[in-house]
Amino acid sequence: MAGVRLESLTKSFGPAVTAVDRLDLDVADGEFLVLLGPSGCGKTTTLRLIAGLETASTGRIHIGGRCVNDVAPADRGVAMVFQDHVLFPHMTVRDNIGFAVKMRGLGKSEVKRRVDHAAALLSLDECLSRQPRELSGGQQQRVALAAAIVTQPQVFLFDEPLSNLDAALRVQARTEIARLHRELKATTLYVTHDQTEAMTLGDRIAVMNQGVVQQVAVPLNVYRRPANQFVAGFIGAPAMNFVTGTVDNGVFRPCGAGEEIEIALPSETPAGSVVLGVRPEDVLVNDPSVRMARSTVDLVERLGEQTLVHFELLGSHCVARVDAARDVAVASIIEIGFRAGACHFFANDATGVRLG
Ligand SMILES: Nc1ncnc2c1ncn2[C@@H]1O[C@H](COP(=O)(O)OP(=O)(O)OP(=O)(O)O)[C@@H](O)[C@H]1O
Ligand SMILES: [Mg+2]
Known part of the structure; x- marks a missing residue:
């Protein structure tokens, strides 16, 4: 087994597109790291660079302590499973799973041993003599996984x-x-x-945007202490609510609103323009202990266990997640409060970096 280290890895496609931009990433031996980010942020390109299917523009890729920039894909010890992994339609499941290792010249009995082992791991034993079209979508996906496992890679992509x-x-x-x-x-x-998937599978999550890693942390930390406004808005559904305003003398004053909101700001919050962030579950509706502002309910979405309440707050569209037992009607007036200590603050600039 082996860790993966990416050092200032950059991949440009012509002068206009930088798909991966000076990426630094350390994946420990045996770690499960999830790369998460919006469409086009460079996730696939990063994997293809590690697999050797793309050549880096600059920067280095290390696998197991060895720089593999000039190592052929087949010799890097990695196996990649794609979204639209195509199985050979006229081969049995057994031949599909064993194909890559057979091509590498592995002996017949060793191929059989590895295929049997992988099939058992993925509960495919019963399907080995079938053809791909005789499998369900989930079984086909497992065949693709098994085909990766039999190559005994140091790294799975x-x-x-x-x-x-x-x-x-x-x-x-x-x-x-x-x-x-x-x-x-x-x-x-x-x-x-x-x-x-990211929250449940990852030992750590790396959040990417526009070819740049924004934060690498254990899943709950990414959720609880997002490094910047992009991560804060990307992780969590419905997304975190944002209100732009200024901090003055320890008081948050929303832009364009006459009212002030008194919120206990982290002591490090610098005076000036900031973006306040609060997650839907931290917005309190008609809670007598915290009343900061008033609004009118625009929309109520009943999800079953919980209800989402949409409203305008200080010029921004906001969502609160409340217990389904609560009776909140469209067009009714509600009192809004934020749970104590649950507000996040970000710089109101291009970095959107977390304050405090
Ligand atoms: N071969 C290529 N030639 C030119 N541009 C490319 C090429 N491959 C990818 N790109 C561009 O690089 C950027 C990153 O693409 P990539 O496929 O890595 O994104 P992704 O994060 O995997 O997105 P998705 O979630 O949609 O799969 C995109 O802007 C894409 O258009
Ligand atoms: Mg992709």
Whole structure:
């Protein structure tokens, strides 16, 4: 097994596109690291660079302490599983799984041993003599996984491997990948834009935007202490509410509103223009202990266990997540408060960096 280290890794496609921009990342031996970010932020390009399917413009890639920039893809000890992994339609599942290692000249009995082992790990034993078209979508996905496992890579690279599956199968496949990682303990880079997958699978999450890593941290830290406004807005659904304003003498005053809101600011919050962030679950509706502002309910979405209440606050569209038992009607007037200590503050500039 081996860790992966990316040093100032950059990939440009012509002068106009920098897909990956001076990326530094350390993935520990045996770690499960999730790369999360919006479409086009450079996730696939990062994996393809590690796999050797793209050449770095500048920077270095180390696998197991060895610089692999000039090492051929087949000799890097990595296996990549793609979103639209295509199986050979006229080969059996057994031949599909064993294809790559057979091509590498491995003996027949060793190929059989590895295929049987991988099939058992993924509960594919019963399917080995079938053809891909005789499998469900989830089984086909598992065949692609098994084909990666038999190569015994030092590093697994997954590029949204579950995105073609329906919601129920995704959950099942997710738990299988988690179990597989516990058993194989292989270093894994896993790309997704599904937050639940990222939060549940990752030892750590690396959030990317526009080719740049914004934050690398354990999942709960990314949620609780986002490093900047981009991460704060990207992680969490519904997204964090933001209100722009100024801090003056320890008081937050929203832009364009006559009212002041008294909020206990972190002592380090500098005076000046800031963005206040508060998660929907930290917005209190009609709570007698905290009343900061008044608004009118625009929309009520009943999700079952919880209800989302939409309203305008100080010029911004906001959402509160409240218990489903609460009776909140559209067009009614509500009192809004923020849970004590739950507000985040970000610089109101291009960096959007966390304050305090
Ligand atoms: N071969 C290429 N030639 C030119 N531009 C490319 C090429 N491959 C990727 N790009 C560009 O690089 C950027 C990053 O692409 P990439 O595929 O890495 O994004 P991604 O994060 O995987 O997105 P998605 O979530 O949509 O898969 C995009 O702007 C994309 O258009
Ligand atoms: Mg991609």
